[in-house]
Amino acid sequence: MDERRRKLQFRAWRRGFRELDLIIGSFADKHLESMTEAEVDEFEQLLKVQDWEMFSWLTGTAAIPPHRKGPLLQRLCDYEYTAQPG
Structure with a gap:
């Protein structure tokens, strides 16, 4: 994974709102590496949205x-986070 994607993945897991960290972080783990550059740009812009606003959209x-x-x-809204065992 390139440096930009690694930084975005880090930011996705450390937003400061645990419920959102779990959703966006696990989504990034699963999809970020295979995203197109346009999708990475969109993801980066989404990470700038306030936590409460993003959470209300996703829920x-x-x-x-x-x-x-x-x-x-839309893919993020449709994403179903499931806790990993362990």
Whole structure:
């Protein structure tokens, strides 16, 4: 994995909101390495969104603003985090 993706993966796991860390961090672990450059750009922009706002989108308690909608965010919304045993 290149340096940019490693840094994004680190940021995905350390947002400061544990529930969001688990969702976004595990999504990054699973998908970041295979993302296109455009998807990596979109992911990087999503990491700049405030925690409470992102969490409300992912849990469906708030509508995603039109300027934020995109295929990667939709994949993230559809992603089902499952805790790993151990």
